[in-house]
Amino acid sequence: MDYFMELFLGGLTRGSIYALIALGYTMVYGIIELINFAHGEIYMIGAFTALITISVLTMLGLNKIAILLIAAVAAIIYSSAYGYTAEKVAYKPLRSAPRLSPLISAIGVSLFLQNYVLLAQTSDFLPFPNLIPQFKFLKAYGGIVQSSEIVIYVTTAIVLVILTFLIKFTKLGKAMRATAQDRDMAMLVGVNVDRVISFTFVVGSATAALGGVLIASHIGQINFYIGFIAGIKAFVAAVLGGIGSMPGAVLGSLVLGWTESFFTGYISSDYEDVFAFLFLVLILIFRPSGILGRTDTDKV
Amino acid sequence: MKKGMRMFLLTAIIGLFAVFTLAGSGLAAGTIKIGVAGPHSGDLASYGLPTVNAAKLVAKDINAKGGVLGKKVELIVEDDVCKPEVATNTATKLVGDHVAAVLGHICSGATKAALGIYKEAHIVVMSPSATNPALTQSGDYPNFFRTIASDDAQAKLEVEFALNKLKVKKIAVLHDKGDYGKGLAEYARSFLKKDKRAQVVLFEGITPGAVDYSAIVQKIKRKGAEAVIFGGYHPEASKIVTQMRKKGMKTYFISDDGVKDDTFIKVAKQFAEGVYATGPKDVSKNPMTVKARAEHKKVYGSDPGAFFENAYAAMLALCNAIQKAGSTKYDAMVKALRTDYVDTPLGKIRFDKRGDATGVGFAIYQVQHGKYVELK
Numbered sequence: 001m002d003y004f005m006e007l008f009l010g011g012l013t014r015g016s017i018y019a020l021i022a023l024g025y026t027m028v029y030g031i032i033e034l035i036n037f038a039h040g041e042i043y044m045i046g047a048f049t050a051l052i053t054i055s056v057l058t059m060l061g062l063n064k065i066a067i068l069l070i071a072a073v074a075a076i077i078y079s080s081a082y083g084y085t086a087e088k089v090a091y092k093p094l095r096s097a098p099r100l101s102p103l104i105s106a107i108g109v110s111l112f113l114q115n116y117v118l119l120a121q122t123s124d125f126l127p128f129p130n131l132i133p134q135f136k137f138l139k140a141y142g143g144i145v146q147s148s149e150i151v152i153y154v155t156t157a158i159v160l161v162i163l164t165f166l167i168k169f170t171k172l173g174k175a176m177r178a179t180a181q182d183r184d185m186a187m188l189v190g191v192n193v194d195r196v197i198s199f200t201f202v203v204g205s206a207t208a209a210l211g212g213v214l215i216a217s218h219i220g221q222i223n224f225y226i227g228f229i230a231g232i233k234a235f236v237a238a239v240l241g242g243i244g245s246m247p248g249a250v251l252g253s254l255v256l257g258w259t260e261s262f263f264t265g266y267i268s269s270d271y272e273d274v275f276a277f278l279f280l281v282l283i284l285i286f287r288p289s290g291i292l293g294r295t296d297t298d299k300v
Numbered sequence: 301m302k303k304g305m306r307m308f309l310l311t312a313i314i315g316l317f318a319v320f321t322l323a324g325s326g327l328a329a330g331t332i333k334i335g336v337a338g339p340h341s342g343d344l345a346s347y348g349l350p351t352v353n354a355a356k357l358v359a360k361d362i363n364a365k366g367g368v369l370g371k372k373v374e375l376i377v378e379d380d381v382c383k384p385e386v387a388t389n390t391a392t393k394l395v396g397d398h399v400a401a402v403l404g405h406i407c408s409g410a411t412k413a414a415l416g417i418y419k420e421a422h423i424v425v426m427s428p429s430a431t432n433p434a435l436t437q438s439g440d441y442p443n444f445f446r447t448i449a450s451d452d453a454q455a456k457l458e459v460e461f462a463l464n465k466l467k468v469k470k471i472a473v474l475h476d477k478g479d480y481g482k483g484l485a486e487y488a489r490s491f492l493k494k495d496k497r498a499q500v501v502l503f504e505g506i507t508p509g510a511v512d513y514s515a516i517v518q519k520i521k522r523k524g525a526e527a528v529i530f531g532g533y534h535p536e537a538s539k540i541v542t543q544m545r546k547k548g549m550k551t552y553f554i555s556d557d558g559v560k561d562d563t564f565i566k567v568a569k570q571f572a573e574g575v576y577a578t579g580p581k582d583v584s585k586n587p588m589t590v591k592a593r594a595e596h597k598k599v600y601g602s603d604p605g606a607f608f609e610n611a612y613a614a615m616l617a618l619c620n621a622i623q624k625a626g627s628t629k630y631d632a633m634v635k636a637l638r639t640d641y642v643d644t645p646l647g648k649i650r651f652d653k654r655g656d657a658t659g660v661g662f663a664i665y666q667v668q669h670g671k672y673v674e675l676k
Contacts (some may be wrong), residue, residue, distance in 0.1 A: 003518065003522050006514075006518045007515055007518060010512070010514035010515050010518060011515070013512065013514065014511055014512060014514075017511055018511075124563055125534070125535050125538070125563055125567050126567070127566055127567045127568075127569060146546055146547075215511060215512070218512070219511070219512055219539055219542070220538075220539075220542050220567065220568070220569075221535070221538060221539065221542075221567045223535070225509065226509075228509075229509045229510065229511070230511055233511070260515070261514070261515040262515075264515035264516055264519065265515045265518060265519055268504055269504050269505065269506050269507065269515065269516050269519075270477070270504055270505045272506075272507050272510070273507055
């Protein structure tokens with residue numbers, strides 16, 4: 001039972017990180033039906049920004065938690081700026097082009113950002129300091145769950161609550177839902193669609209950056225390539241849960257995290273990815289639009 | 301540079317002429333002929349040419365001191381371009397030239413193809429670079445020796461260390477599914493199965509670059525492994541070690557020269573302490589190595605290339621064996637190679653029954669106070 005619990009919590013950690021990235025995928029898809037392949041890179045840039053900020057702040061000798069918070073804020077701002085710029089430069093001009101064009105453009109942005117960090121920083125793995133303090137009450141459970149994991153769960157939950165509130169109860173959220181439903185109609189009734197889309201990119205990038213900072217301080221290392229695999233997995237999770245749906249993205253991420261964790265734990269890690277994708281195929285056979293995906297027909 | 305090249309070519313041509321004239325006129329009786337075979341042209345020439353240079357330097361040195369058994373050492377250099385089908389021709393030609401021994405071949409495939417021909421002719425062959433384990437372990441080629449550790453040497457060293465020094469009973473063998481890591485893990489598993497003193501409780505491949513490895517770490521703990529043998533590179537190793545230590549596991553971690561990298565220590569920081577890794581023995585401070593490299597620089601104007609020290613050692617071992625055997629007879633030479641220690645740039649070496657040089661190759665290192673330290 002202990003073992004089950006350990007695998008469950010390990011899967012929850014992975015799932016939470018996937019969720020923070022998958023939210024960005026699903027929000028962007030929901031609004032402009034673009035699969036933003038550069039999203040994993042935004043996560044990576046968030047982690048790098050945090051690392052640089054931390055290095056600077058540590059030299060100033062600040063308190064650990066203060067450093068972590070400032071670094072997280074810096075990562076969010078910087079990544080959001082990248083997400084905003086990527087949208088303006090690479091996707092907006094292609095908004096009326098065939099759907100494949102912005103997709104290719106997104107792959108281009110992804111490669112560009114990866115190589116940019118590779119050249120501007122380094123190809124080596126860099127150590128990421130562990131700034132999350134060890135909680136005293138967790139000492140007895142140290143073998144099962146670490147405090148960095150608790151922080152990941154709590155942060156993910158908070159982000160979810162905030163996002164749900166934002167979309168359900170604010171004016172901007174209403175505008176987002178309207179744009180998602182019908183962009184032209186939303187424009188006709190006076191919604192500033194461009195601003196809504198930019199805002200979506202900013203929010204998605206911010207959650208991804210947060211994920212980057214959290215996982216980097218949990219694992220303790222980063223390099224320019226971490227965004228690729230995490231991005232692909234989060235994309236799978238978003239599709240699994242039903243792309244375009246926010247609760248779906250979270251559910252899909254958790255299901256994917258648990259699948260990987262339990263298959264590794266009870267069967268074999270040799271086929272970890274194979275099982276994960278097999279599961280995806282099975283779910284898509286029975287529910288083509290994902291677990292919580294909208295079943296109504298495509299509006300295009 | 302250009303002038304040097306021309307001089308080199310000129311010497312080479314004159315050298316070739318000299319060889320032909322000697323062979324043609326039957327004056328060869330006064331020399332001891334040693335064949336040097338390997339790729340000397342084509343895209344793999346950079347692996348073969350350093351061996352030729354090493355052989356030339358050793359021969360010059362020995363000849364200046366009066367030669368072997370009072371005769372001059374003469375080199376017969378043959379190109380096999382690293383291709384098995386060419387290597388058989390090379391071998392036939394060297395056998396026809398009545399060489400006493402062969403230094404080469406360089407590539408494992410070419411070596412294997414040529415070995416049968418030498419075996420029938422009772423000629424000792426010593427490779428500075430062929431690492432395929434089967435060449436010595438199959439027992440098919442008693443005439444074959446080498447001065448480089450075989451591909452499975454690291455796995456063997458790791459297993460022996462775990463069994464003899466750490467005395468563990470339950471071992472988890474992990475790898476990163478890559479050619480290098482998986483091959484190593486499979487050798488380690490087969491050594492452990494043969495030995496039977498310890499049990500392989502887990503043999504699995506992990507996904508390189510995954511977000512985290514907590515599930516596999518839990519599995520190691522659940523299986524009760526006392527040591528982990530990991531085949532792979534440092535990014536995955538540091539993630540696994542960090543997660544193991546954070547979960548309070550004291551499991552030994554033993555890995556390979558893909559992990560014996562300073563980046564591993566830099567990334568895993570305090571968690572790297574106590575990790576074992578195998579790595580090539582450091583021979584750069586050996587006075588013979590220093591001398592051989594300096595001489596190479598003087599004669600050829602550049603730093604030596606791949607396998608230079610191994611080839612230098614092999615050439616010394618061959619000449620020493622002929623000297624000790626008192627003749628170029630096959631049985632006497634083999635006996636001398638197996639019993640007599642010889643000083644080389646790789647240290648004091650002799651050869652075991654299978655033909656592998658003892659004491660050559662890898663050593664165990666441990667992270668102590670943020671540095672890899674060689675364990676004696």
